[in-house]
Amino acid sequence: EADIYQTPRYLVIGTGKKITLECSQTMGHDKMYWYQQDPGMELHLIHYSYGVNSTEKGDLSSESTVSRIRTEHFPLTLESARPSHTSQYLCASSGSGFTGDLNEQFFGPGTRLTVL
Amino acid sequence: KNQVEQSPQSLIILEGKNCTLQCNYTVSPFSNLRWYKQDTGRGPVSLTIMTFSENTKSNGRYTATLDADTKQSSLHITASQLSDSASYICVVSDRGSTLGRLYFGRGTQLTVWP
Numbered sequence: 001e002a003d004i005y006q007t008p009r010y011l012v013i014g015t016g017k018k019i020t021l022e023c024s025q026t027m028g029h030d031k032m033y034w035y036q037q038d039p040g041m042e043l044h045l046i047h048y049s050y051g052v053n054s055t056e057k058g059d060l061s062s063e064s065t066v067s068r069i070r071t072e073h074f075p076l077t078l079e080s081a082r083p084s085h086t087s088q089y090l091c092a093s094s095g096s097g098f099t100g101d102l103n104e105q106f107f108g109p110g111t112r113l114t115v116l
Numbered sequence: 117k118n119q120v121e122q123s124p125q126s127l128i129i130l131e132g133k134n135c136t137l138q139c140n141y142t143v144s145p146f147s148n149l150r151w152y153k154q155d156t157g158r159g160p161v162s163l164t165i166m167t168f169s170e171n172t173k174s175n176g177r178y179t180a181t182l183d184a185d186t187k188q189s190s191l192h193i194t195a196s197q198l199s200d201s202a203s204y205i206c207v208v209s210d211r212g213s214t215l216g217r218l219y220f221g222r223g224t225q226l227t228v229w230p
Contacts, residue, residue, distance in 0.1 A: 004159075042120075042205075042220040043160075090159050104150075105218065107159030 006108035021076045023091030032074040035090040081115045118143040122221035137224045139189040139206030147211035154203045
């Protein structure tokens with residue numbers, strides 16, 4: 001089983017609260033990713049990182065922010081949560097390699113966020 | 117536009133039966149195609165991965181096929197078990213970016229009944 005962890009697994013909060021979703025991996029992977037997934041829909045990339053101090057926005061616009069201070073840690077923060085942020089958030093990581101290589105992305109179990 | 121389409125959207129079969137899930141893609145330039153299994157409330161787990169030169173790959177009771185000319189793939193599950201109930205996601209990677217961007221289908225929701 002892939003060693004990538006997400007906490008909390010479930011979070012129910014009120015509108016306007018600041019939240020941080022944690023993601024950690026113990027595989028020494030350089031690349032890390034955050035995806036957003038709504039029920040019955042495809043995963044959408046919202047943030048990614050090539051390594052420490054590298055963060056980029058993904059395909060889907062998101063009001064969240066990320067940081068990458070340590071290789072193993074890639075937290076996602078929402079400064080002021082809204083009901084439209086209700087979704088499942090999946091973190092993933094992959095090793096270094098050449099363009100379009102076979103490096104598999106290993107996914108965490110996800111955080112189910114509900115904003116009331 | 118790079119897209120991945122899967123069919124059927126959902127499928128119900130009886131335990132012990134076989135089934136085949138379909139995936140069509142328009143991702144270009146193509147690098148590889150993966151099938152993931154995603155249990156409810158969990159992250160996706162890789163089942164198979166195939167490159168342009170491979171046309172079949174097996175993983176236990178799961179067999180994936182790839183036709184790079186028609187840009188189609190299928191996932192065949194034999195002798196289904198209750199634990200096979202999950203969403204099966206087709207994912208295609210391009211080789212046009214340093215990130216190795218992944219394009220996800222919406223998945224086929226498989227339910228296996230006893």
